Amino acid sequence: SAVISQKPSRDICQRGTSLTIQCQVDSQVTMMFWYRQQPGQSLTLIATANQGSEATYESGFVIDKFPISRPNLTFSTLTVSNMSPEDSSIYLCSVGRDVANEQFFGPGTRLTVL
Template sequence: SAVISQKPSRDICQRGTSLTIQCQVDSQVTMMFWYRQQPGQSLTLIATANQGSEATYESGFVIDKFPISRPNLTFSTLTVSNMSPEDSSIYLCSVLAGPLYEQFFGPGTRLTVL
């Protein structure tokens, strides 16, 4: 298993600003993922972040809006840029750390954009 922490746990931001969310894992992992969970909705994958390569974004998500860094095997950041109220969501990071597709999730960052 893996223990994952995220900072901040929640934030309230103004429209047009940016927020960077940090994800720290207690062990080295190759694959990290960033998900968005809009209010009352399921989880949607934003991008996959592998160390040493560019993040791979899912349809509907672009690097300019959600830049991701993955400087080492235990850490990643997701930035939500030029925020609007529609970006209000819970953002979760996860890692592939178990045998065969097992993903573990961080506690999430609850973002509210005014």
């Protein structure tokens, strides 16, 4: 399985500010996704990070709030913009070699918005 790192591992932010989360993989992967896990809930897909093109967002998530970049096959960023306390969650990236293979998760970023 790939080695995945995320930065930061946790942060406490003030409402109205933005935070960019990085996901780095030690090998090239086709698939990269961003998930959110709100307190006491399961994982919900935010978007698919597409290399060299705009991300594909799930219903309920928009680019203005969660801009995503994926400049190459090993790196992606998720920005949580204009944060409110409702954005307090764990944010996770996942990767897969291709659509048919298993997905592995990064260590996650625990975000608290005050």
